[in-house]
Amino acid sequence: xxxxxxxxxxxxxxLVVLVLAARYFMVPKDFGIYERGYxxxxxxxxxxxxWKAFKVKYxxxxxxxxxxxxxxxxxxxxxxxxxxCENCHGPVLDHPSDPEKLTVDKKRELCLRCHYPLHYPTSGxxxxxxxxxxxxxxxxxxxxxxxxxxxxxxxxK
Amino acid sequence: xxxxxxxxxxxxxxxPNEYIYWSIQIVMYPFMTGLVAGAFVLxxxxxxxxxxxxxxxxxxxLVFSFALLPVAMMPLMLHLQQPQRGIEVLMTPHFTxxxxxxxxxxxxxxIIVASELWFVYRKHFVETALxxxxxxxxxxxxxxxxxxxxxxxxxxxxxxxxxxxxxxxAVKILAGIGxxxxxxxxxxAGFIFGSVKxxxxxxxxxxxxxxxxxxxxxxxxxxxxxxIVVMEIKKFNVRRAQSSASNLPTxxxxxxxxxxxxxxxxxxxxxxxxxxxxxxxxxxxxxxxxAVKTWDILRSVIYGKDFTDIFILQYGVGNLLPxxxxxxxxxxxxxxxxxxxxxxxxxxxxxxxVVIGGQSFSLTFAGYMHYHLPIIxxxxxxxxxxxxxxxxxxxxxxxLFWIFSKIFPVFSQDAEELP
Amino acid sequence: MIxxxxxxxxxxxxxxxxxxxxxxxxxxxxxxxxxxxxxxxGVRWAFLIDTHKCVGCGLCVKACKTENEIPYxxxxxxxxxxxxxxxxxxxxxxxxxKGGRDGFTTSKIDLGEGHYQNIxxxxxxxxxxxxxxxxxxxxxxxxxxxxxxxxxxxPEGVVLVDRSWCIGCGYCIMACPYGARFFHPxxxxxxxxxxxxxxxxxxxxxxxxxxxxxxxxxxxxxKDPGDxxxxxxxxxxxxxxxxxxGTKPQAYxxxxxxxxR
Numbered sequence: 001x002x003x004x005x006x007x008x009x010x011x012x013x014x015l016v017v018l019v020l021a022a023r024y025f026m027v028p029k030d031f032g033i034y035e036r037g038y039x040x041x042x043x044x045x046x047x048x049x050x051w052k053a054f055k056v057k058y059x060x061x062x063x064x065x066x067x068x069x070x071x072x073x074x075x076x077x078x079x080x081x082x083x084x085c086e087n088c089h090g091p092v093l094d095h096p097s098d099p100e101k102l103t104v105d106k107k108r109e110l111c112l113r114c115h116y117p118l119h120y121p122t123s124g125x126x127x128x129x130x131x132x133x134x135x136x137x138x139x140x141x142x143x144x145x146x147x148x149x150x151x152x153x154x155x156x157k
Numbered sequence: 158x159x160x161x162x163x164x165x166x167x168x169x170x171x172x173p174n175e176y177i178y179w180s181i182q183i184v185m186y187p188f189m190t191g192l193v194a195g196a197f198v199l200x201x202x203x204x205x206x207x208x209x210x211x212x213x214x215x216x217x218x219l220v221f222s223f224a225l226l227p228v229a230m231m232p233l234m235l236h237l238q239q240p241q242r243g244i245e246v247l248m249t250p251h252f253t254x255x256x257x258x259x260x261x262x263x264x265x266x267x268i269i270v271a272s273e274l275w276f277v278y279r280k281h282f283v284e285t286a287l288x289x290x291x292x293x294x295x296x297x298x299x300x301x302x303x304x305x306x307x308x309x310x311x312x313x314x315x316x317x318x319x320x321x322x323x324x325x326x327a328v329k330i331l332a333g334i335g336x337x338x339x340x341x342x343x344x345x346a347g348f349i350f351g352s353v354k355x356x357x358x359x360x361x362x363x364x365x366x367x368x369x370x371x372x373x374x375x376x377x378x379x380x381x382x383x384x385i386v387v388m389e390i391k392k393f394n395v396r397r398a399q400s401s402a403s404n405l406p407t408x409x410x411x412x413x414x415x416x417x418x419x420x421x422x423x424x425x426x427x428x429x430x431x432x433x434x435x436x437x438x439x440x441x442x443x444x445x446x447x448a449v450k451t452w453d454i455l456r457s458v459i460y461g462k463d464f465t466d467i468f469i470l471q472y473g474v475g476n477l478l479p480x481x482x483x484x485x486x487x488x489x490x491x492x493x494x495x496x497x498x499x500x501x502x503x504x505x506x507x508x509x510x511v512v513i514g515g516q517s518f519s520l521t522f523a524g525y526m527h528y529h530l531p532i533i534x535x536x537x538x539x540x541x542x543x544x545x546x547x548x549x550x551x552x553x554x555x556x557l558f559w560i561f562s563k564i565f566p567v568f569s570q571d572a573e574e575l576p
Numbered sequence: 577m578i579x580x581x582x583x584x585x586x587x588x589x590x591x592x593x594x595x596x597x598x599x600x601x602x603x604x605x606x607x608x609x610x611x612x613x614x615x616x617x618g619v620r621w622a623f624l625i626d627t628h629k630c631v632g633c634g635l636c637v638k639a640c641k642t643e644n645e646i647p648y649x650x651x652x653x654x655x656x657x658x659x660x661x662x663x664x665x666x667x668x669x670x671x672x673x674k675g676g677r678d679g680f681t682t683s684k685i686d687l688g689e690g691h692y693q694n695i696x697x698x699x700x701x702x703x704x705x706x707x708x709x710x711x712x713x714x715x716x717x718x719x720x721x722x723x724x725x726x727x728x729x730x731p732e733g734v735v736l737v738d739r740s741w742c743i744g745c746g747y748c749i750m751a752c753p754y755g756a757r758f759f760h761p762x763x764x765x766x767x768x769x770x771x772x773x774x775x776x777x778x779x780x781x782x783x784x785x786x787x788x789x790x791x792x793x794x795x796x797x798x799k800d801p802g803d804x805x806x807x808x809x810x811x812x813x814x815x816x817x818x819x820x821x822g823t824k825p826q827a828y829x830x831x832x833x834x835x836x837r
Contacts, residue, residue, distance in 0.1 A: 003313070003315070003320070003323070004279075004311075004312075004313030004315060004320065004323070005276075005323050005324070005327050007275075007311040007312065007313050008268075008271070008272040008275050008276075008311070009272075010311075011311065012268050012272075015268075019247060022244075022248070023247075023248050026244070026248050027248050027249055031249055031725070034728075034731075035730075035731040036728070036729045036730075036731065038253070039253045039719070039720055040715075040716060040719045040720070040728065040729040041728055041729060042249075042251050042725040042728060043725050043726070043727075043728035043738055043741075044725075044738055044740075044741060047728070047736065047737075047738035047739075047740070047741070048730055048736065050738075050739065050740075051736050051770060051773045051774055052773065052774060052777050053774070054773070054774035055774070056643075056774060056775055056778065056780065057642055057643045057783075058639060058642070058643055058783050058786065058787070060780070060781070060783070060786030060787065082789040082790065082791075083635075083789040084786065084787065084789070086639075086787075087635045087638075087639065087787055087789065090642065091642055091643065109678060109679075109681060112679065112681040113632075113633040113634055113635065113678070113679030113680075113681065114631055114633045114679070116679075116680070116681040116682065116683075118632070118680065118683060118697075118703070119697050119700075120661070120700065120702070120703035120704060121700060121701070121702050121703065122628065122702045122703070122704055122831075123627075123628070123630070123631065123632075123702075123703060123704040123705060124628060124629045124630065124631045124790055124792075125630075125631040125632055125705065128631060133681070158761075159650055159651055159652050159758065159759060159761045160759045160761075160764070161759075162651060166688075166689060167688045167689075168687070168688045168689055169687055169688055170669075170670040170671060170672075170837070171688065172656070172672065172755035173651065173652065173653050173656045173672055173674070173675035173755075174652050174653065174656075174749075174755050174756070174757065174758035175755050176758075178746045178749055178750065178759070179746060179750065205586050205590075206578050206583070206586070207578050207582070208578075233745075236745070236746075237743050237744050237745055238742075238743070238744020238745075238746070238759060238764040238765065239742065239743045239744040239764060239765065240743075242724075242741070242742075242743040242744075243743055245724040245726075245741065245743055246723050246724055246743070248724075249724050249725045249741075250723065250724070251722055251723055251724060251725045253720045253721070254720065254721045254722055254723040254747065255721070256721070256723035256745060256747055257723040257724070259723070329586075333586050333590045334590065336590050337590050349747075352721075353721075353750055353751055354717065354751075354753070354821055354822075355717065355750065355751055355752060355753035355821065356750065520753060520754070520755045520837070521670070521837035522837060523668075523670060523837055524688070
């Protein structure tokens with residue numbers, strides 16, 4: 001077939017060329033198939049760098065706080081030794097420069113995470129002593145009587 | 158509020174990150190693309206298989222198919238959390254994903270329909286362009302129209318017998334190629350759901366076929382519906398202009414042709430409808446018979462929670478009633494009208510039951526999620542993912558069709574002489 | 577009526593037409609354009625969870641949210657803790673209130689829509705907590721279905737999201753059988769647990785691993801036979817979640833009960 005029937009095809013070819021040109025400018029140069037192949041590794045390589053550079057908030061380093069807060073390390077002789085400081089006090093970030101002070105969460109809910117009694121057979125939760133929050137001094141902060149860094153009242157006697 | 162939290166209510170054991178993420182717009186999307194595919198298949202019945210009695214319906218459904226195409230994009234753009242990045246599907250398509258096929262298939266299909274329209278209407282473009290060129294004093298609108306129609310001719314002004322014959326051949330070829338592409342367009346939409354192994358309701362190899370069949374059903378039904386409505390307008394105009402002597406066909410003549418085309422189209426509608434029903438029932442029976450681990454929760458959703466949506470609305474109103482209406486002898490236009498409205502409703506409910514139904518139960522198989530469609534748009538989110546957005550999507554093809562009919566005349570006198 | 581000959585002619589044209597869209601996919605395949613980078617990493621991260629040790633304190637969830645900047649009040653989380661209670665009369669209950677973010681501070685099971693199930697402790701046969709997170713599967717279905725290549729797997733096996741490329745279609749979220757993915761409430765792109773990729777690359781452990789006071793969570797380089805956690809995975813009876821999906825999840829569980837979803 002000759003002549004005008006091919007006109008729409010030429011229009012289509014122009015369109016395809018436009019799309020390919022747009023592709024050249026819009027797609028990042030490091031977009032491609034990497035180690036995990038086409039199915040699992042088709043991506044922009046520099047996206048990995050974004051995640052590698054993501055800011056670290058927690059240190060979770062047991063010795064980090066010792067220099068300034070040695071008195072709190074009495075916690076190491078108690079069952080609370082297994083709880084990292086940052087769990088209750090928030091991430092250290094650049095403390096002491098920023099933030100100057102870390103939070104001290106005194107709400108009952110923080111203690112209830114472990115100390116609400118759930119005697120579940122086969123679960124480690126059954127081994128943790130607890131109190132009924134509605135009966136045991138309701139409304140008062142737990143730390144009024146229990147020092148979280150030396151929680152045992154028996155030991156204090 | 159996280160995306161989806163606004164319209165999801167969780168019951169029993171549901172995972173923290175589970176919400177109904179794919180809401181009304183994802184129901185609208187396969188519905189609209191189904192109409193696209195169905196309308197095109199209908200038009201191809203005339204162009205490829207030469208069923209002459211469907212000539213008017215065919216031309217009409219081709220233009221309507223084109224009007225539906227941009228509308229198919231709308232629900233996706235409204236749903237995407239980053240719609241401005243939507244073009245990435247064309248830039249870096251990841252073809253292991255069914256959605257990536259969208260870019261290629263959609264473009265291919267659009268090109269085929271546009272080309273076919275060009276060949277069908279080229280004579281009209283040439284005549285309009287030439288008559289505007291000959292016009293002595295052109296107002297600004299005429300100038301614009303002249304430029305527009307001249308551009309549309311793509312410089313091919315030869316309207317001799319031979320050239321027009323070539324146009325007809327091209328239309329036939331394009332319509333033939335277009336059928337599998339239209340099937341692919343909607344088949345892949347079914348594949349999007351059917352291939353998600355994480356979703357117990359969606360995962361079935363039958364899904365692409367069910368989607369294609371119900372798409373064709375909906376396309377035919379929509380074209381029949383709009384055809385009937387337009388014919389009513391034509392008859393109304395003729396009755397109003399009864400006094401002036403005109404060479405327009407009488408109301409009775411219109412009705413005669415209309416009834417004939419409706420009856421023939423209804424037969425094709427019935428064929429695809431029965432096929433679609435059989436596949437869906439097969440899927441349901443199979444699941445109940447094999448009763449795999451997920452059957453308990455699925456049964457409670459299908460026969461419990463969603464019973465009304467599935468059996469009363471989709472199968473009852475959407476399939477059974479139209480079957481009765483169309484199978485009853487001596488089909489009238491009024492009965493056909495009611496029938497196609499029910500069919501369209503049934504196809505919509507099918508999409509709803511798949512998309513929303515598939516998200517009605519949790520990945521834990523021990524919890525449920527209830528969907529509350531936002532009715533009143535209070536902000537952009539409740540508009541685009543609510544009833545208002547869905548209605549906007551549903552209304553747009555008609556507006557576009559009205560605009561397109563000014564370029565591609567469907568029912569005027571000149572239209573009668575087109576291939 | 578159309579003649580048999582014409583029907584056949586048209587059918588052949590139709591089939592030929594069908595092959596065109598398929599061949600376009602082949603020509604445009606990026607595989608022919610980009611070279612394959614075949615580098616084998618000496619590291620493959622895997623996770624180990626001991627469900628006997630987990631007490632449901634939820635400190636891991638809190639630490640994860642802070643470390644990874646997921647708004648605390650948002651009802652989505654990269655990791656969460658589930659509670660399962662199996663009663664003597666055979667009934668099972670499970671819940672995950674706010675993903676365990678605030679721990680489990682009531683014996684009542686959260687049934688949703690404001691309903692609660694009272695549980696009498698003496699009726700319990702067994703009950704336990706199960707922490708969950710992204711399994712960084714060997715065959716991640718979420719990566720397979722991403723239409724634009726916005727999510728991918730690193731050579732170390734961690735599945736990440738390219739936040740600047742994700743279009744927010746949600747297909748990856750639907751494809752994950754474990755419910756590990758969600759939309760970031762602020763950035764409006766897909767989000768998931770990354771095994772704290774930014775920490776493990778610096779020789780640190782994921783925030784949830786360090787935060788857990790009871791040592792219920794452990795991370796391992798499964799390619800390193802000398803890694804103590806790898807040794808546990810290899811020598812003790814461990815299980816994975818939903819292995820029937822073929823995803824090959826790399827989060828292993830000790831004491832994974834049959835009831836766990």
